[in-house]
Amino acid sequence: MATIDEPGIQTFARRSEPLIEPSFFEPLFKRWKRRVALSENDKAALRSLPWTVKRYPREAYLAREGEPTKICMVLLEGFALRQKLVSDGSRQIISFHIPGDFLDIQNCMLEVADHNVQSLGRSVVAAVPKEALGALMAENAGIRRAIWLDSLIDSAIFREWVVNVGRRDARGRIAHLLCELAARLRAAGLCSGPTCDFPMTQEQIADATGLTAVHTNRTLQSLRKDGLISLSLNKLTILDWDKLAEEGDFNERYLHHSA
Known part of the structure; x- marks a missing residue:
C-alpha cells in the first residue's frame, strides 16, 4: 500500500509489497565487491532489513538540514544532490549521487542533519531506520567495513571538490x-561507451563549481566548440576523454575504485 508523505512523495511499506528486489542493490554490491x-x-x-521504498518527484527534499535523523537511505533509481544554503538564499552543491550510493550514512551516528539532500529528477530510494542498520553493522564485520570505506571515500571526494572550487579555473x-x-x-556499470545519463542543469553545474550561470554556459560552450563534449537531452557524451581529463587535472585515484 502506498501512502503520501508530502505532495508527490509516495512511500511503500515493505510489509505490504515486496518492492526491494535483489537487483535493486546490485550497483551497491558491485561497488563494495x-x-x-x-x-x-x-x-x-x-536486504532483510526493514526497508521502505520512497518515490520522489523532481527537486523534492529527501532530507533537510536541522531535522532529526531517523533513517538512512540508499538511492535505487535516479540522481540526487547534497547542498548547503547560506543566509542570502544562495546554495553550494557539495556532491552528486548515483544509484547504489548511500545518501546519508553519517546519520547512523549523528542526531541532526547538517545539510540538505534533494532529488535531481524523479528518484527512488530505499530507507531503513538508522537503529536497524546500526545493529547490523555491529553484528556484521563485512557490512561494517564496506560502509566505513564508503564514508571514507565520501570524504576523499569532498576533499577533491574543495580543491576543485578553490584552485581550478572555470574550465578546469x-x-x-x-x-x-x-x-x-562507468565504474557502477551505469554508463557504457562515451555517453552517460546527465540530468544536471547549467544552474546546478554552476552551484557545484562556484560559478555564475552565465560563466558556466560560456564554459560549456567552449568545451563543446573544442570537440571535448556533447550535451543534449539529459545525456553527456565525452568526445575526447584524454583532453577533457587534462583540462580538469583529473586523476580518479581519489575515487578509490580499487580500494
Missing part, C-alpha cells in the same frame, strides 16, 4: 566535474 569480500549471507542480511572545474561523474557511472 571491489573493496570488501561480502558473502551471500552478508548481502541477504542487508567543469571538466573535472564531468570526468568525475562519468568515471563513477
Whole structure:
C-alpha cells in the first residue's frame, strides 16, 4: 500500500509489497565487491532489513538540514544532490549521487542533519531506520567495513571538490566535474561507451563549481566548440576523454575504485 508523505512523495511499506528486489542493490554490491569480500549471507542480511521504498518527484527534499535523523537511505533509481544554503538564499552543491550510493550514512551516528539532500529528477530510494542498520553493522564485520570505506571515500571526494572550487579555473572545474561523474557511472556499470545519463542543469553545474550561470554556459560552450563534449537531452557524451581529463587535472585515484 502506498501512502503520501508530502505532495508527490509516495512511500511503500515493505510489509505490504515486496518492492526491494535483489537487483535493486546490485550497483551497491558491485561497488563494495571491489573493496570488501561480502558473502551471500552478508548481502541477504542487508536486504532483510526493514526497508521502505520512497518515490520522489523532481527537486523534492529527501532530507533537510536541522531535522532529526531517523533513517538512512540508499538511492535505487535516479540522481540526487547534497547542498548547503547560506543566509542570502544562495546554495553550494557539495556532491552528486548515483544509484547504489548511500545518501546519508553519517546519520547512523549523528542526531541532526547538517545539510540538505534533494532529488535531481524523479528518484527512488530505499530507507531503513538508522537503529536497524546500526545493529547490523555491529553484528556484521563485512557490512561494517564496506560502509566505513564508503564514508571514507565520501570524504576523499569532498576533499577533491574543495580543491576543485578553490584552485581550478572555470574550465578546469567543469571538466573535472564531468570526468568525475562519468568515471563513477562507468565504474557502477551505469554508463557504457562515451555517453552517460546527465540530468544536471547549467544552474546546478554552476552551484557545484562556484560559478555564475552565465560563466558556466560560456564554459560549456567552449568545451563543446573544442570537440571535448556533447550535451543534449539529459545525456553527456565525452568526445575526447584524454583532453577533457587534462583540462580538469583529473586523476580518479581519489575515487578509490580499487580500494
